[in-house]
Amino acid sequence: xxxxxxxxxxxxxxxxxxxxxxxxxxxxxxxxxxxxxxxxxxxxxxxxxxxxxxxxxxxxxxxxxxxxxxxxxxxxxxxxxxxxxxxxxxxxxxxxxxxxxxxxxxxxxxxxxxxx
Numbered sequence: 001x002x003x004x005x006x007x008x009x010x011x012x013x014x015x016x017x018x019x020x021x022x023x024x025x026x027x028x029x030x031x032x033x034x035x036x037x038x039x040x041x042x043x044x045x046x047x048x049x050x051x052x053x054x055x056x057x058x059x060x061x062x063x064x065x066x067x068x069x070x071x072x073x074x075x076x077x078x079x080x081x082x083x084x085x086x087x088x089x090x091x092x093x094x095x096x097x098x099x100x101x102x103x104x105x106x107x108x109x110x111x112x113x114x115x116x
Contacts, residue, residue, distance in 0.1 A: 001081075004114055005037075005044040007070035009062075013047040020045060059093045060100045062110060070110030072098070081113040 010016045017028035017036035028036045028047070033056075036047040045068075053069070054062055062069070075081045082099055085092045093100050098114035 002074045003043050004072040004074045005046050006068055008045055008047045009050045009053050009066055009069045010047055013049055017047040056097050057095050057100050061102045063103055072112045072114055074116040075113050076116050078113060078115050
């Protein structure tokens with residue numbers, strides 16, 4: 001398992017991405033899905049509106065969080081990730097972005113497992 005990217009929910013994705021990118025002496029790029037992406041050197045932070053995140057993670061109760069709200073983790077086996085979550089009785093939802101665990105079930109952070 002490795003960190004793919006960090007998810008940030010904000011009502012001003014473009015502005016917050018610009019401010020964050022300045023910390024890394026860079027500029028944000030625009031993802032194919034419309035998210036604003038900041039390269040931190042060893043990972044990325046994806047800035048999206050709460051509505052965009054809700055659409056991506058349909059079926060997952062995200063709550064009203066604002067700020068850094070999630071971690072997307074690459075795994076070599078989604079089957080093994082699902083099995084580990086099930087063995088721990090951790091509820092998860094299959095989404096277009098991967099297997100998601102709601103913040104209420106993951107210490108307040110959206111966890112998403114995606115195939116490597």
